[in-house]
Amino acid sequence: MMVDDKQVLLLVGSAKQRHSNSQALGGYLCGRLEEEGYRTETMLLSRAQRSETGQAEVLAASDRAGLIVLAFPLYVDSLPYLVIKALELIADHRRGQNRDDAAQRFVCLANCGFPEAHHNDVALAICRRFAAEAGFRWAGGLALGGGEALGGQSPAARGGMTRYVVEALDLAAAALARGEEVPARAVQMMARPLIPARLYTWMGGLGWWLQARKHGVARRLRARPYVGE
Amino acid sequence: MKAVLLDGSRSGDDGLDGARRALTAELQGLGWQVRSFPLREFEIHHCLGCFGCWVRTPGECLIDDAAREIAREAISSQMLIYLTPVTFGGYSSELKKAVDRIICLILPFFTFVDGEIHHKKRYERYPRLVGLGLVEDGDEEGAQIFQRLVGRNAINFHSPAHAAAVVRRGQGEADVQAAVRDLLQKVVPVPERAEEVR
Numbered sequence A: 001m002m003v004d005d006k007q008v009l010l011l012v013g014s015a016k017q018r019h020s021n022s023q024a025l026g027g028y029l030c031g032r033l034e035e036e037g038y039r040t041e042t043m044l045l046s047r048a049q050r051s052e053t054g055q056a057e058v059l060a061a062s063d064r065a066g067l068i069v070l071a072f073p074l075y076v077d078s079l080p081y082l083v084i085k086a087l088e089l090i091a092d093h094r095r096g097q098n099r100d101d102a103a104q105r106f107v108c109l110a111n112c113g114f115p116e117a118h119h120n121d122v123a124l125a126i127c128r129r130f131a132a133e134a135g136f137r138w139a140g141g142l143a144l145g146g147g148e149a150l151g152g153q154s155p156a157a158r159g160g161m162t163r164y165v166v167e168a169l170d171l172a173a174a175a176l177a178r179g180e181e182v183p184a185r186a187v188q189m190m191a192r193p194l195i196p197a198r199l200y201t202w203m204g205g206l207g208w209w210l211q212a213r214k215h216g217v218a219r220r221l222r223a224r225p226y227v228g229e
Numbered sequence B: 001m002k003a004v005l006l007d008g009s010r011s012g013d014d015g016l017d018g019a020r021r022a023l024t025a026e027l028q029g030l031g032w033q034v035r036s037f038p039l040r041e042f043e044i045h046h047c048l049g050c051f052g053c054w055v056r057t058p059g060e061c062l063i064d065d066a067a068r069e070i071a072r073e074a075i076s077s078q079m080l081i082y083l084t085p086v087t088f089g090g091y092s093s094e095l096k097k098a099v100d101r102i103i104c105l106i107l108p109f110f111t112f113v114d115g116e117i118h119h120k121k122r123y124e125r126y127p128r129l130v131g132l133g134l135v136e137d138g139d140e141e142g143a144q145i146f147q148r149l150v151g152r153n154a155i156n157f158h159s160p161a162h163a164a165a166v167v168r169r170g171q172g173e174a175d176v177q178a179a180v181r182d183l184l185q186k187v188v189p190v191p192e193r194a195e196e197v198r
Helices: A021-035 A052-064 A081-094 A117-134 A159-177 A184-191 A197-214 B017-029 B066-075 B093-100 B140-156 B173-185 B191-197
Strands: A004-012 A039-044 A065-073 A105-111 A137-144 B002-007 B033-038 B079-085 B106-113 B116-121 B128-135 B162-168
Touching (some): A004 A021, A021 A039, A021 A105, A039 A052, A052 A065, A052 A081, A117 A137, A117 B140, A137 A159, A137 A184, A159 A184, A197 B106, B002 B066, B002 B093, B017 B033, B017 B079, B017 B128, B017 B173, B033 B066, B079 B093, B128 B140, B128 B173, B140 B162, B162 B173
Parallel strands (some): A004 A039, A004 A065, A065 A105, B079 B128
Antiparallel strands (some): B106 B116
């Protein structure tokens, strides 16, 4: 199958069907790439992985895209199951095929609920290893901490708090459009804390408590259902 | 003392059979009970990312499947073992599906651990964490990533001790047994010190 240099495939690795932070970040990057003359296609792995047809569509799209963007939330220091399963399928599909490793590029956008972006480091190392094993050219990775602050909205819509996220994605899109890797400056901008760590943890705690209260379980938030077993 | 072994071998891959046998035999020889979960034989739904296990049914996942039993067994054990083919440096999808589902064992609230933010403990005690991966010969980078990942998981899981190692596909039985013994020595106390460690 011919690779289309101007075709971008956005793979969204969130388990959420809509309004995920991964889709918000990937969608913004793809929007900037469209302004540079790229065509983009978005696939939600949570939907595609449900059926063999959906999985086949992911494989076909990953065969033809010149640039694959994988956007995912951090789950337990790594990629979510849905993403690992998809990467296994793609790697199995490509194994033994005679490909030009430089023809297709692979870039990742990781976001986590901890305020420090470096929690994503191991996950990005896994992504880079996948790219090498599956015959993609690694084009870089951006790591965002405190991703919950996006609230599933485009970073451009969140105002000043996410201005560095917007700047990082703009820099990344411009570099990718020129055929270059994500620049170090973009990585640094993306990793800047959105709000101070202690304020984030306090707000996070309040947020969890409010959600639990909404479900009538605020007093049981610290329950130990398996204690003594 | 109980160990829970989560076996993330992919269907049709028997490359970890020797490591599993060696782990089980070594632990049983030390007087441990081993509860093994060959994950591919269980119906386990993937995590939906809904945080229901934190804010709707605190401490327990909303999905009633084998992952609940795994969580219950894991937190009541003294050692949790991840056995997996090293997949791009990480865990196989079979293992990751189960690991994603045991976040109910920690709290949503944050705390500082060595200057980093992590989630708080839900339970008083957590099991030691052991990772044993199978790598293809020459995958040094994958082996290094795997060891980092187990270390990061141990921090987030409040494990009192952890260790990780890899065996190579096709490695001889005696070498696998030696690797398993070395691995367990890092986290299993000699019998007379058992109470001190817990």
